[in-house]
Amino acid sequence: MIKPHSKTISAIRSRLLAWYDQNARDLPWRTPPYLSEIDRQSQATNLPGAYHTLVSEAMLQQTQVATVIPYFHRFLDTFPTLKSLAQADEQQVLTLWQGLGYYRRARNLHACANVIMSEHQGQIPHTVDELLKLPGIGQYTAGAIASIAFNQPAPILDGNVIRILSRIFFITDPTDHTPIKKQLWSLAEQLVPETSGRPGDYNQSMMELGALICSPRNPNCNTCPLQKLCKAYADGSPESLPITLPKSKPRPVHHHILAIQHPSKPNTYFFEQRPSTGLWSNMYQLPTLELNHNKDFESDQLITYIQKHLKIKTKNITQLKTFKHQTTHLTITFHLHAITPTSIPTKLKPNTAWRSLTKLTDLPLSNPQQQATKCLSVQ
DNA sequence: AAGTCGGGGGA
DNA sequence: TCCCCAGACTT
Numbered sequence: 374m375i376k377p378h379s380k381t382i383s384a385i386r387s388r389l390l391a392w393y394d395q396n397a398r399d400l401p402w403r404t405p406p407y408l409s410e411i412d413r414q415s416q417a418t419n420l421p422g423a424y425h426t427l428v429s430e431a432m433l434q435q436t437q438v439a440t441v442i443p444y445f446h447r448f449l450d451t452f453p454t455l456k457s458l459a460q461a462d463e464q465q466v467l468t469l470w471q472g473l474g475y476y477r478r479a480r481n482l483h484a485c486a487n488v489i490m491s492e493h494q495g496q497i498p499h500t501v502d503e504l505l506k507l508p509g510i511g512q513y514t515a516g517a518i519a520s521i522a523f524n525q526p527a528p529i530l531d532g533n534v535i536r537i538l539s540r541i542f543f544i545t546d547p548t549d550h551t552p553i554k555k556q557l558w559s560l561a562e563q564l565v566p567e568t569s570g571r572p573g574d575y576n577q578s579m580m581e582l583g584a585l586i587c588s589p590r591n592p593n594c595n596t597c598p599l600q601k602l603c604k605a606y607a608d609g610s611p612e613s614l615p616i617t618l619p620k621s622k623p624r625p626v627h628h629h630i631l632a633i634q635h636p637s638k639p640n641t642y643f644f645e646q647r648p649s650t651g652l653w654s655n656m657y658q659l660p661t662l663e664l665n666h667n668k669d670f671e672s673d674q675l676i677t678y679i680q681k682h683l684k685i686k687t688k689n690i691t692q693l694k695t696f697k698h699q700t701t702h703l704t705i706t707f708h709l710h711a712i713t714p715t716s717i718p719t720k721l722k723p724n725t726a727w728r729s730l731t732k733l734t735d736l737p738l739s740n741p742q743q744q745a746t747k748c749l750s751v752q
Numbered sequence: 753a754a755g756t757c758g759g760g761g762g763a
Numbered sequence: 764t765c766c767c768c769a770g771a772c773t774t
Contacts, residue, residue, distance in 0.1 A: 433769040440760060440768085474758025477771080511771045531769045551753075580769050589767060590763065620766090621755085652757070700758055740759070 374559055375542055384602060385541075386566050386575060392598040393578035396585065400438065401445055402429035403577070423497040423522035424455045430514045430521075431482040435475060438584065444473050455495060459486040467655060467737035476656060476737075481509025499523040512558075520565070521573040528561035529576045530554075533583025539615035540587065543604035548615040587611075623704045629662040629675060630745050632693070633685060633712040635727050642749065643683070644736060646724035652700070657736040659745060675710065684718040694748050698741040709745050 377385075397403070402425045428448055432441045448469050452458040458466070463483050470479035485507045489497055497518070498504050504515035512530070519525040535548050538560050546553045565572050586593045594606050605611040635641040644657050662678055672690045679685050693709045721727075728736060730750045738746065 430769070435757090435768055435770055436759080437761065437768050472759075474760085475770085477757065481771080509771065513770060517769070529769080532767070533769065549753095577769085584769085617766090654757085698758095700756095702756065 374556060377542075377560070377563060381602060382564055385564060385599060386570060388598040388602075389578040389582065390571060390575060393574060393581055397577070397581055398438075398585075400429075401442060402426060423518065425449070426518050426522040427455075427485070427497060428482065430517050431478050431485075431509060432473065434478060434514070436473065440473070444469070455486050455489060455497070458483065459490040463655065464735070464737060468735060471656075471737050471743075472740060477654060478509055480655060484508045485510065497522065499525065501525070501527050517576065520576045524568050524571070524573050526565050526567050526570075526572040527576075528558065528565045529579070530558050530561050531580060533580040533587070534561060536589065536615055537579060537583050537587050537599075540592075540605035540611045541599060541603050543608060543614070545614065545616060547618050549618045621702070623699065623702050625704045625706070626666075627664045627706045627708065628741075629664070630658075630707055630709045630742075631660045631662065631675065631679060631712050632709060632745070632749055633660065633679070633683070633687075633714060636714055636717060638727065638729070640731065640750070641727050641729045642746075643685070644726050644728050645722075652703075653739040653742075655737075656739050656742070658738065658742045661742075679712065685712075685714045686716045687712050687714045689713045693752075696741070696744060698744075705741070707741055707745065709748055711749075 429441065429445055432444055432448075451465075451469055452461060461483065463480060466479050466483045467476060470476055473479075488507055489495060493503075498507070499519065501512075501515045501519050504510050504518055505512070510518070516527040516529040519527040520529065535557055538544065538557055539548055542560065544553065544556070548554065548557065564575075566575050582597070582599070586597050587599075590612055592611050594600050594603070594611060597603070597606075600606055603611065605614050633643040635643070642659060645660055647653050647656050647658055649655050660679070660683060662675065675690060676687060679687055689712070691711045693711050695706060695708050698705045698707060726736075730746055733746060
C-alpha cells in the first residue's frame with residue numbers, strides 16, 4: 374500500500390484548495406467556495422442544498438457536466454423539493470430524464486426520495502453508511518453527498534480522481550483491477566482532509582482539476598498546481614496514465630419498429646411501455662421486435678408477431694426507413710415499418726396507449742424511439 | 753471479474 | 764473512429 378508522506382498530503386490539500394478557490398466553475402448545484410463559514414454551516418443543515426447535491430450527483434454519473442446542466446434546471450423547476458419528487462409519478466420523472474441516458478438512475482432517484490420521506494423523516498442521511506443503503510447510491514455518490522452537502526471527511530473515487538492519483542503516484546497497473554482500485558480508495562481516504570479542512574471543497578477540487586487541467590489527453594501540466602508533486606509528469610508521459618483494460622466491442626443487432634396507425638384517428642399510433650428491466654427500462658415505445666442476429670426481415674414474421682402479441686390484424690406493411698443507433702454494448706440497426714391495421718381490439722392492455730404524435734410530451738421515449746416518431750410526423 | 757445500462761463530447 | 768464521462772448493479 375502507498376503511504377504518502379504527511380508533507381506530501383498537506384501540500385496536495387493546500388495547493389488544490391487554493392487553486393479551486395481561484396478557478397472553480399460556477400455550477401448551478403455547487404456551494405460557492407466563497408461562502409463564509411456561517412453560511413457553509415447553514416447550508417449543511419439546509420435540505421434544499423443536500424437535495425440539489427443528490428439530484429446533481431445522480432445525473433452526473435457517467436455523464437459530463439455540460440450535458441447535465443440543462444437537465445438539472447428543468448428537473449428542479451418541476452421538482453423543487455425532495456417531497457415534490459417523492460410525490461411525483463415515475464413516468465413524469467422519466468420524461469424529465471428523456472435523452473440523458475441510464476434511465477435506471479431516474480427510477481432509483483425517485484425511489485430514493487420516497488425512502489428518505491418514509492424512513493428518514495424527509496432528511497437526507499449525513500453519513501456514508503446510511504447513504505449507501507439508498508437505491509442508486511454507491512461508494513462514490515455516498516462520499517460525494519456526505520462531503521459536499523454535509524462536509525463529512527468522506528473520500529470519493531471517480532474517473533477524474535483515478536486519473537489524477539494514477540499520475541501523481543505513477544500507478545502503472547490497470548486501474549480497473551480490484552486490488553488497484555482498493556489502493557486508489559486507500560489513497561483517496563488518506564488524502565481527504567478532516568471537516569475543518571473543507572473535505573467537500575477538496576473533493577470537488579480533485580474533480581475540477583481532472584476536468585479542467587488533468588484531462589485524459591493533452592493535460593495542461595503547465596498550469597497544474599500539482600506539477601511539482603506529479604511522478605508521471607517527472608517521467609515525461611502523464612497522458613499515458615491511467616492504464617485501463619480493453620473493452621469489448623458493441624455487438625450488431627436489428628430492431629424492427631412497428632408504427633401501427635389508428636384506423637380512424639389521424640396521425641395516431643400505438644405505444645407500449647417497455648419492461649422494468651433491461652435496456653430503456655419502463656420507457657415507452659412503438660412496438661419493437663428485437664432480433665439478435667442479422668436475419669432478413671420477413672413481413673410474415675412481423676404480421677404474426679403483431680397478431681399474437683398485440684391482437685391487431687393487419688396485411689399491409691411498408692418499410693419506411695432504416696437508421697443506426699449506438700449504445701455502449703450494442704450497434705442497433707432500426708428498421709421502421711408502417712402498419713395499417715384491418716381491425717384493432719376493443720379493450721386496451723395496461724401500459725399501452727393510442728397517442729397522437731402531437732401529444733407525446735408526457736410519454737418518456739428513448740432517443741431512437743423519438744427519432745422514429747419524428748420520421749412519422751414529417752411524412 | 754465481467755456484463756449491462758445511454759448518449760454525447762472531443763480529438 | 765475511439766476513448767471517456769462527478770458509477771451502480773447484476774450475474
